[in-house]
Amino acid sequence: MTEGDAIPDLTLEGADGPVRLAHYRGRPFVLYFYPKDDTPGCTREAQDFSALADAFAVAGVALLGVSKDPPAKHAKFAAKHDLKIPLASDDENGTVLQAFGAWQEKSLYGRKYMGIDRSTFLFGADGGLAKAWRKVRVAGHAEQVLAAAKAL
Numbered sequence: 001m002t003e004g005d006a007i008p009d010l011t012l013e014g015a016d017g018p019v020r021l022a023h024y025r026g027r028p029f030v031l032y033f034y035p036k037d038d039t040p041g042c043t044r045e046a047q048d049f050s051a052l053a054d055a056f057a058v059a060g061v062a063l064l065g066v067s068k069d070p071p072a073k074h075a076k077f078a079a080k081h082d083l084k085i086p087l088a089s090d091d092e093n094g095t096v097l098q099a100f101g102a103w104q105e106k107s108l109y110g111r112k113y114m115g116i117d118r119s120t121f122l123f124g125a126d127g128g129l130a131k132a133w134r135k136v137r138v139a140g141h142a143e144q145v146l147a148a149a150k151a152l
Helices: 040-051 053-058 070-079 095-099 141-152
Strands: 011-014 015-022 029-033 064-069 087-089 105-108 110-116 120-124 127-134
Touching: 029 040, 029 141, 040 053, 040 064, 040 070, 040 141, 053 064, 053 141, 070 087, 120 141, 127 141
Parallel strands: 029 064, 064 087
Antiparallel strands: 011 015, 011 087, 029 120, 105 110, 120 127
């Protein structure tokens, strides 16, 4: 996915049923991918976006966090950390992750495996990709995304 590309018409599984990405066309939208619920970096990222959820809402920007964890695990994660952002699950094939290039080969202690590249995508109201962040470092990231969203 590169800047200018349209939000793909793909579906994720949300807490209350299917979530179509195309539904977000017509308003600014932040989609972020994270590896796993309830791990230190992913928890911090979700808490940071939650802390700024009201500021994103005032700016008219929708938020959605995505991992491969099932909806029930997302619900437990959200309740445990009082998260204020919606979370959704990709299917077992990682269809949405692959479409965004966020399903990549990783390496840990010499072992190679496929996993989620922590990444964030900001779409403008026209449905086009305005900015992408790859290999995200969590500290200060939510604030960077908010500033970019306000600048649209």
